[in-house]
Amino acid sequence: MLTYRAILTVSMVCGAVIDRADDTGVYYKHLTLPLSTFVGENKVEYGCEAFPLKADEYIAEYLPIGERDDVHHITVGMCDEPYSDAAIWECVDPNHVCKNTKRVFLYSWTNGAPGWTLPKDTGIYTGDRARHFILQVHGRDDISDECVAEFAHMRLKIRTNSGKTMMFCLCDSLCESYDDCCYNAKNFTKTSLKQAKEQLTFLEKASCEAVKYGQMDGVNKKKGIFMVSSPPKIYPSTKLDLKQKCENNMTSDDPNDFVPVTELFTGVAFKNRHCAVCNHVQDWVSWMLETHC
Structure with a gap:
Protein backbone atom coordinates (compact mmCIF):
# COMPACT_ATOMS: atom_id res chain seq x y z
CA MET A 1 0.00 0.00 0.00
CA THR A 160 -11.42 27.31 6.72
CA ASN A 161 -8.04 28.12 5.18
CA SER A 162 -4.43 27.22 5.82
CA GLY A 163 -3.08 30.75 6.16
CA LYS A 164 0.54 31.63 5.48
CA THR A 165 1.95 29.60 8.33
CA MET A 166 -0.50 26.68 8.45
CA MET A 167 1.19 23.33 7.99
CA PHE A 168 0.57 19.65 8.42
CA CYS A 169 2.87 17.21 10.13
CA LEU A 170 3.50 13.48 10.11
CA CYS A 171 4.75 10.92 12.58
CA ASP A 172 6.11 8.22 10.29
CA SER A 173 9.68 6.96 9.97
CA LEU A 174 10.42 9.35 7.07
CA CYS A 175 9.47 12.57 8.85
CA GLU A 176 13.05 13.29 9.94
CA SER A 177 14.24 13.16 6.33
CA TYR A 178 11.33 15.27 5.05
CA ASP A 179 11.59 17.63 8.04
CA ASP A 180 7.83 17.46 8.67
CA CYS A 181 7.67 15.65 12.04
CA CYS A 182 4.89 16.56 14.45
CA TYR A 183 6.05 18.18 17.68
CA ASN A 184 5.23 14.99 19.63
CA ALA A 185 6.56 12.48 17.07
CA LYS A 186 8.43 9.57 18.59
CA ASN A 187 12.14 9.08 18.08
CA PHE A 188 12.21 6.38 15.42
CA THR A 189 15.11 4.23 16.52
CA LYS A 190 14.29 1.67 13.81
CA THR A 191 15.53 4.12 11.19
CA SER A 192 19.22 3.30 10.91
CA LEU A 193 21.86 5.95 10.27
CA LYS A 194 22.60 4.41 6.88
CA GLN A 195 18.93 4.50 5.91
CA ALA A 196 18.55 8.12 7.01
CA LYS A 197 21.64 9.16 5.01
CA GLU A 198 20.34 7.43 1.87
CA GLN A 199 16.95 9.10 2.30
CA LEU A 200 18.59 12.53 2.49
CA THR A 201 20.79 11.77 -0.53
CA PHE A 202 17.73 10.86 -2.61
CA LEU A 203 15.59 13.75 -1.38
CA GLU A 204 18.16 16.32 -2.48
CA LYS A 205 17.09 15.41 -6.03
CA ALA A 206 13.37 15.28 -5.27
CA SER A 207 10.68 17.65 -6.50
CA CYS A 208 6.91 17.92 -6.45
CA GLU A 209 5.66 16.23 -9.63
CA ALA A 210 2.23 17.05 -11.06
CA VAL A 211 -0.36 14.26 -11.13
CA LYS A 212 -0.80 12.91 -14.67
CA TYR A 213 -2.55 10.08 -16.46
CA GLY A 214 -5.95 10.61 -14.85
CA GLN A 215 -6.62 10.32 -11.16
CA MET A 216 -4.55 8.84 -8.37
CA ASP A 217 -6.37 7.76 -5.23
CA GLY A 218 -5.70 10.12 -2.34
CA VAL A 219 -4.03 12.83 -4.46
CA ASN A 220 -5.60 16.14 -5.37
CA LYS A 221 -5.31 16.85 -9.11
CA LYS A 222 -4.21 20.40 -8.32
CA LYS A 223 -1.33 19.16 -6.21
CA GLY A 224 1.60 16.87 -6.81
CA ILE A 225 3.63 14.04 -5.35
CA PHE A 226 7.06 14.51 -3.81
CA MET A 227 9.46 12.16 -5.60
CA VAL A 228 12.97 11.88 -7.05
CA SER A 229 12.77 13.06 -10.65
CA SER A 230 16.38 13.43 -11.82
CA PRO A 231 19.68 11.50 -11.85
CA PRO A 232 22.78 12.53 -9.86
CA LYS A 233 24.39 15.83 -10.92
CA ILE A 234 27.46 14.00 -12.15
CA TYR A 235 26.27 11.32 -14.56
CA PRO A 236 28.18 9.30 -17.21
CA SER A 237 27.84 10.66 -20.75
CA THR A 238 27.52 7.06 -21.97
CA LYS A 239 24.15 6.76 -20.20
CA LEU A 240 22.46 9.91 -21.47
CA ASP A 241 19.64 7.83 -22.98
CA LEU A 242 18.71 6.55 -19.52
CA LYS A 243 18.95 10.08 -18.12
CA GLN A 244 16.55 11.32 -20.80
CA LYS A 245 14.07 8.55 -20.02
CA CYS A 246 14.16 9.56 -16.37
CA GLU A 247 13.52 13.24 -17.02
CA ASN A 248 11.28 13.04 -20.11
CA ASN A 249 9.14 9.94 -19.88
CA MET A 250 6.00 11.39 -21.48
CA THR A 251 6.88 10.23 -24.99
CA SER A 252 6.88 6.52 -24.17
CA ASP A 253 3.98 4.24 -25.09
CA ASP A 254 5.01 1.71 -22.46
CA PRO A 255 3.13 2.30 -19.16
CA ASN A 256 6.05 0.79 -17.25
CA ASP A 257 8.16 3.76 -18.35
CA PHE A 258 6.08 6.38 -16.54
CA VAL A 259 4.64 4.57 -13.50
CA PRO A 260 6.36 5.78 -10.28
CA VAL A 261 8.29 3.29 -8.17
CA THR A 262 9.23 3.10 -4.48
CA GLU A 263 12.68 2.07 -3.25
CA LEU A 264 12.21 -0.77 -0.75
CA PHE A 265 14.95 0.10 1.74
CA THR A 266 14.27 3.80 2.29
CA GLY A 267 10.65 4.07 1.14
CA VAL A 268 11.54 7.01 -1.13
CA ALA A 269 9.44 7.44 -4.31
CA PHE A 270 10.94 7.89 -7.79
CA LYS A 271 9.31 9.44 -10.84
CA ASN A 272 9.79 6.22 -12.82
CA ARG A 273 11.97 3.11 -12.95
CA HIS A 274 14.61 4.90 -15.02
CA CYS A 275 15.11 7.52 -12.31
CA ALA A 276 15.56 4.69 -9.83
CA VAL A 277 18.22 3.03 -11.99
CA CYS A 278 19.98 6.35 -12.53
CA ASN A 279 20.28 6.70 -8.77
CA HIS A 280 21.72 3.19 -8.39
CA VAL A 281 18.57 1.71 -6.84
CA GLN A 282 18.38 -2.06 -7.18
CA ASP A 283 15.25 -3.05 -5.28
CA TRP A 284 12.01 -1.22 -5.96
CA VAL A 285 8.30 -1.89 -6.41
CA SER A 286 6.16 -0.22 -9.08
CA TRP A 287 3.02 1.66 -8.11
CA MET A 288 -0.22 -0.04 -9.09
CA LEU A 289 -1.69 1.14 -12.38
CA GLU A 290 -5.34 0.53 -13.20
CA THR A 291 -7.07 1.28 -16.47
CA HIS A 292 -10.83 1.76 -16.80
CA CYS A 293 -12.71 1.72 -20.08
Whole structure:
Protein backbone atom coordinates (compact mmCIF):
# COMPACT_ATOMS: atom_id res chain seq x y z
CA MET A 1 0.00 0.00 0.00
CA LEU A 2 1.37 3.37 -1.02
CA THR A 3 0.87 6.56 0.90
CA TYR A 4 1.28 10.00 -0.57
CA ARG A 5 2.96 12.86 1.29
CA ALA A 6 1.71 15.42 -0.02
CA ILE A 7 -2.81 15.63 6.12
CA LEU A 8 -16.99 26.54 14.09
CA THR A 9 -19.24 30.22 15.54
CA VAL A 10 -22.12 27.77 16.28
CA SER A 11 -25.71 28.25 17.43
CA MET A 12 -27.64 25.43 19.09
CA VAL A 13 -31.39 25.58 18.52
CA CYS A 14 -33.42 22.62 19.84
CA GLY A 15 -30.68 20.17 18.91
CA ALA A 16 -30.00 21.74 15.49
CA VAL A 17 -26.49 22.99 14.71
CA ILE A 18 -25.76 26.07 12.58
CA ASP A 19 -22.11 26.64 11.58
CA ARG A 20 -20.94 30.21 11.05
CA ALA A 21 -17.35 31.11 10.24
CA ASP A 22 -16.05 34.36 11.73
CA ASP A 23 -13.80 36.93 10.07
CA THR A 24 -10.66 34.97 10.93
CA GLY A 25 -11.80 31.90 8.99
CA VAL A 26 -12.42 29.88 12.16
CA TYR A 27 -15.65 28.16 13.19
CA TYR A 28 -16.75 25.48 15.66
CA LYS A 29 -18.40 22.22 14.69
CA HIS A 30 -20.50 20.59 17.43
CA LEU A 31 -20.89 16.81 17.23
CA THR A 32 -23.65 15.63 19.57
CA LEU A 33 -25.38 12.33 20.27
CA PRO A 34 -28.34 12.02 22.72
CA LEU A 35 -27.67 9.93 25.83
CA SER A 36 -31.18 8.48 25.57
CA THR A 37 -29.62 6.26 22.88
CA PHE A 38 -28.10 4.09 25.62
CA VAL A 39 -31.16 3.44 27.80
CA GLY A 40 -34.59 1.94 27.31
CA GLU A 41 -35.93 -0.90 25.22
CA ASN A 42 -34.07 0.06 22.02
CA LYS A 43 -30.78 0.98 23.63
CA VAL A 44 -27.44 0.41 21.89
CA GLU A 45 -23.97 -0.23 23.31
CA TYR A 46 -22.04 1.86 20.80
CA GLY A 47 -23.91 4.63 19.00
CA CYS A 48 -22.74 6.26 15.74
CA GLU A 49 -23.93 9.45 14.10
CA ALA A 50 -22.72 11.08 10.86
CA PHE A 51 -22.03 14.79 10.26
CA PRO A 52 -20.98 16.57 7.04
CA LEU A 53 -17.23 17.09 6.61
CA LYS A 54 -16.04 19.83 4.26
CA ALA A 55 -12.95 19.52 2.07
CA ASP A 56 -9.76 21.60 2.36
CA GLU A 57 -10.16 22.62 5.99
CA TYR A 58 -8.02 22.11 9.10
CA ILE A 59 -9.06 20.76 12.50
CA ALA A 60 -7.28 22.73 15.22
CA GLU A 61 -8.94 21.50 18.42
CA TYR A 62 -11.04 18.70 19.92
CA LEU A 63 -12.90 19.62 23.12
CA PRO A 64 -15.37 17.45 25.09
CA ILE A 65 -18.20 19.65 26.40
CA GLY A 66 -19.88 19.18 29.77
CA GLU A 67 -19.37 16.78 32.67
CA ARG A 68 -18.46 13.65 30.76
CA ASP A 69 -18.91 10.94 33.38
CA ASP A 70 -22.01 9.68 31.57
CA VAL A 71 -20.13 7.89 28.73
CA HIS A 72 -17.14 5.55 28.63
CA HIS A 73 -15.40 7.04 25.60
CA ILE A 74 -15.95 9.08 22.43
CA THR A 75 -14.20 8.64 19.09
CA VAL A 76 -14.21 11.01 16.10
CA GLY A 77 -13.53 9.36 12.74
CA MET A 78 -13.84 10.08 9.04
CA CYS A 79 -15.66 8.08 6.33
CA ASP A 80 -16.43 8.49 2.66
CA GLU A 81 -19.91 7.16 3.40
CA PRO A 82 -21.57 6.21 6.70
CA TYR A 83 -22.47 2.58 7.25
CA SER A 84 -26.14 3.42 7.81
CA ASP A 85 -28.62 6.05 6.60
CA ALA A 86 -30.24 6.10 10.04
CA ALA A 87 -29.81 9.16 12.24
CA ILE A 88 -28.11 6.95 14.88
CA TRP A 89 -27.13 3.31 14.53
CA GLU A 90 -25.52 0.52 16.56
CA CYS A 91 -21.81 0.31 15.66
CA VAL A 92 -20.22 -1.98 18.24
CA ASP A 93 -18.94 -3.95 15.21
CA PRO A 94 -15.97 -1.97 13.72
CA ASN A 95 -17.21 -2.93 10.24
CA HIS A 96 -20.50 -1.12 10.92
CA VAL A 97 -19.02 2.38 11.12
CA CYS A 98 -18.23 3.10 7.44
CA LYS A 99 -19.73 1.60 4.32
CA ASN A 100 -17.26 -0.37 2.15
CA THR A 101 -14.20 1.39 3.57
CA LYS A 102 -12.29 1.49 6.84
CA ARG A 103 -12.70 4.42 9.17
CA VAL A 104 -9.92 7.01 9.44
CA PHE A 105 -9.41 7.73 13.14
CA LEU A 106 -9.02 11.42 13.98
CA TYR A 107 -9.37 11.59 17.77
CA SER A 108 -10.27 9.35 20.72
CA TRP A 109 -11.28 10.50 24.18
CA THR A 110 -11.89 8.53 27.38
CA ASN A 111 -13.70 9.46 30.57
CA GLY A 112 -11.76 12.04 32.61
CA ALA A 113 -9.29 13.03 29.88
CA PRO A 114 -8.84 16.63 28.65
CA GLY A 115 -9.40 17.72 25.07
CA TRP A 116 -6.64 18.28 22.53
CA THR A 117 -5.60 21.67 21.18
CA LEU A 118 -3.01 21.50 18.42
CA PRO A 119 -0.01 23.88 18.50
CA LYS A 120 -0.44 27.30 16.93
CA ASP A 121 -0.43 27.37 13.11
CA THR A 122 -0.96 23.62 12.78
CA GLY A 123 -4.04 21.64 11.86
CA ILE A 124 -5.26 18.23 10.71
CA TYR A 125 -6.16 18.44 7.02
CA THR A 126 -9.66 17.17 6.21
CA GLY A 127 -8.77 16.08 2.67
CA ASP A 128 -9.52 17.23 -0.85
CA ARG A 129 -13.14 16.03 -1.04
CA ALA A 130 -16.27 16.25 1.09
CA ARG A 131 -16.79 13.29 3.42
CA HIS A 132 -18.38 12.61 6.81
CA PHE A 133 -17.36 12.93 10.43
CA ILE A 134 -18.47 9.87 12.40
CA LEU A 135 -19.07 10.40 16.12
CA GLN A 136 -18.91 7.06 17.92
CA VAL A 137 -19.95 6.98 21.58
CA HIS A 138 -19.66 4.07 24.00
CA GLY A 139 -22.48 4.97 26.36
CA ARG A 140 -23.52 3.89 29.84
CA ASP A 141 -26.86 2.26 30.58
CA ASP A 142 -26.82 3.28 34.25
CA ILE A 143 -27.02 7.06 33.80
CA SER A 144 -29.44 9.03 35.95
CA ASP A 145 -32.84 10.20 34.78
CA GLU A 146 -31.53 13.78 34.78
CA CYS A 147 -28.80 12.89 32.27
CA VAL A 148 -31.02 11.04 29.80
CA ALA A 149 -32.06 14.33 28.19
CA GLU A 150 -28.41 15.41 27.76
CA PHE A 151 -25.98 14.85 24.87
CA ALA A 152 -22.54 13.35 24.41
CA HIS A 153 -20.86 16.44 23.00
CA MET A 154 -17.56 17.00 21.18
CA ARG A 155 -16.66 20.45 19.84
CA LEU A 156 -14.22 20.81 16.94
CA LYS A 157 -12.40 24.05 16.16
CA ILE A 158 -11.93 24.26 12.40
CA ARG A 159 -9.97 26.65 10.17
CA THR A 160 -11.42 27.31 6.72
CA ASN A 161 -8.04 28.12 5.18
CA SER A 162 -4.43 27.22 5.82
CA GLY A 163 -3.08 30.75 6.16
CA LYS A 164 0.54 31.63 5.48
CA THR A 165 1.95 29.60 8.33
CA MET A 166 -0.50 26.68 8.45
CA MET A 167 1.19 23.33 7.99
CA PHE A 168 0.57 19.65 8.42
CA CYS A 169 2.87 17.21 10.13
CA LEU A 170 3.50 13.48 10.11
CA CYS A 171 4.75 10.92 12.58
CA ASP A 172 6.11 8.22 10.29
CA SER A 173 9.68 6.96 9.97
CA LEU A 174 10.42 9.35 7.07
CA CYS A 175 9.47 12.57 8.85
CA GLU A 176 13.05 13.29 9.94
CA SER A 177 14.24 13.16 6.33
CA TYR A 178 11.33 15.27 5.05
CA ASP A 179 11.59 17.63 8.04
CA ASP A 180 7.83 17.46 8.67
CA CYS A 181 7.67 15.65 12.04
CA CYS A 182 4.89 16.56 14.45
CA TYR A 183 6.05 18.18 17.68
CA ASN A 184 5.23 14.99 19.63
CA ALA A 185 6.56 12.48 17.07
CA LYS A 186 8.43 9.57 18.59
CA ASN A 187 12.14 9.08 18.08
CA PHE A 188 12.21 6.38 15.42
CA THR A 189 15.11 4.23 16.52
CA LYS A 190 14.29 1.67 13.81
CA THR A 191 15.53 4.12 11.19
CA SER A 192 19.22 3.30 10.91
CA LEU A 193 21.86 5.95 10.27
CA LYS A 194 22.60 4.41 6.88
CA GLN A 195 18.93 4.50 5.91
CA ALA A 196 18.55 8.12 7.01
CA LYS A 197 21.64 9.16 5.01
CA GLU A 198 20.34 7.43 1.87
CA GLN A 199 16.95 9.10 2.30
CA LEU A 200 18.59 12.53 2.49
CA THR A 201 20.79 11.77 -0.53
CA PHE A 202 17.73 10.86 -2.61
CA LEU A 203 15.59 13.75 -1.38
CA GLU A 204 18.16 16.32 -2.48
CA LYS A 205 17.09 15.41 -6.03
CA ALA A 206 13.37 15.28 -5.27
CA SER A 207 10.68 17.65 -6.50
CA CYS A 208 6.91 17.92 -6.45
CA GLU A 209 5.66 16.23 -9.63
CA ALA A 210 2.23 17.05 -11.06
CA VAL A 211 -0.36 14.26 -11.13
CA LYS A 212 -0.80 12.91 -14.67
CA TYR A 213 -2.55 10.08 -16.46
CA GLY A 214 -5.95 10.61 -14.85
CA GLN A 215 -6.62 10.32 -11.16
CA MET A 216 -4.55 8.84 -8.37
CA ASP A 217 -6.37 7.76 -5.23
CA GLY A 218 -5.70 10.12 -2.34
CA VAL A 219 -4.03 12.83 -4.46
CA ASN A 220 -5.60 16.14 -5.37
CA LYS A 221 -5.31 16.85 -9.11
CA LYS A 222 -4.21 20.40 -8.32
CA LYS A 223 -1.33 19.16 -6.21
CA GLY A 224 1.60 16.87 -6.81
CA ILE A 225 3.63 14.04 -5.35
CA PHE A 226 7.06 14.51 -3.81
CA MET A 227 9.46 12.16 -5.60
CA VAL A 228 12.97 11.88 -7.05
CA SER A 229 12.77 13.06 -10.65
CA SER A 230 16.38 13.43 -11.82
CA PRO A 231 19.68 11.50 -11.85
CA PRO A 232 22.78 12.53 -9.86
CA LYS A 233 24.39 15.83 -10.92
CA ILE A 234 27.46 14.00 -12.15
CA TYR A 235 26.27 11.32 -14.56
CA PRO A 236 28.18 9.30 -17.21
CA SER A 237 27.84 10.66 -20.75
CA THR A 238 27.52 7.06 -21.97
CA LYS A 239 24.15 6.76 -20.20
CA LEU A 240 22.46 9.91 -21.47
CA ASP A 241 19.64 7.83 -22.98
CA LEU A 242 18.71 6.55 -19.52
CA LYS A 243 18.95 10.08 -18.12
CA GLN A 244 16.55 11.32 -20.80
CA LYS A 245 14.07 8.55 -20.02
CA CYS A 246 14.16 9.56 -16.37
CA GLU A 247 13.52 13.24 -17.02
CA ASN A 248 11.28 13.04 -20.11
CA ASN A 249 9.14 9.94 -19.88
CA MET A 250 6.00 11.39 -21.48
CA THR A 251 6.88 10.23 -24.99
CA SER A 252 6.88 6.52 -24.17
CA ASP A 253 3.98 4.24 -25.09
CA ASP A 254 5.01 1.71 -22.46
CA PRO A 255 3.13 2.30 -19.16
CA ASN A 256 6.05 0.79 -17.25
CA ASP A 257 8.16 3.76 -18.35
CA PHE A 258 6.08 6.38 -16.54
CA VAL A 259 4.64 4.57 -13.50
CA PRO A 260 6.36 5.78 -10.28
CA VAL A 261 8.29 3.29 -8.17
CA THR A 262 9.23 3.10 -4.48
CA GLU A 263 12.68 2.07 -3.25
CA LEU A 264 12.21 -0.77 -0.75
CA PHE A 265 14.95 0.10 1.74
CA THR A 266 14.27 3.80 2.29
CA GLY A 267 10.65 4.07 1.14
CA VAL A 268 11.54 7.01 -1.13
CA ALA A 269 9.44 7.44 -4.31
CA PHE A 270 10.94 7.89 -7.79
CA LYS A 271 9.31 9.44 -10.84
CA ASN A 272 9.79 6.22 -12.82
CA ARG A 273 11.97 3.11 -12.95
CA HIS A 274 14.61 4.90 -15.02
CA CYS A 275 15.11 7.52 -12.31
CA ALA A 276 15.56 4.69 -9.83
CA VAL A 277 18.22 3.03 -11.99
CA CYS A 278 19.98 6.35 -12.53
CA ASN A 279 20.28 6.70 -8.77
CA HIS A 280 21.72 3.19 -8.39
CA VAL A 281 18.57 1.71 -6.84
CA GLN A 282 18.38 -2.06 -7.18
CA ASP A 283 15.25 -3.05 -5.28
CA TRP A 284 12.01 -1.22 -5.96
CA VAL A 285 8.30 -1.89 -6.41
CA SER A 286 6.16 -0.22 -9.08
CA TRP A 287 3.02 1.66 -8.11
CA MET A 288 -0.22 -0.04 -9.09
CA LEU A 289 -1.69 1.14 -12.38
CA GLU A 290 -5.34 0.53 -13.20
CA THR A 291 -7.07 1.28 -16.47
CA HIS A 292 -10.83 1.76 -16.80
CA CYS A 293 -12.71 1.72 -20.08
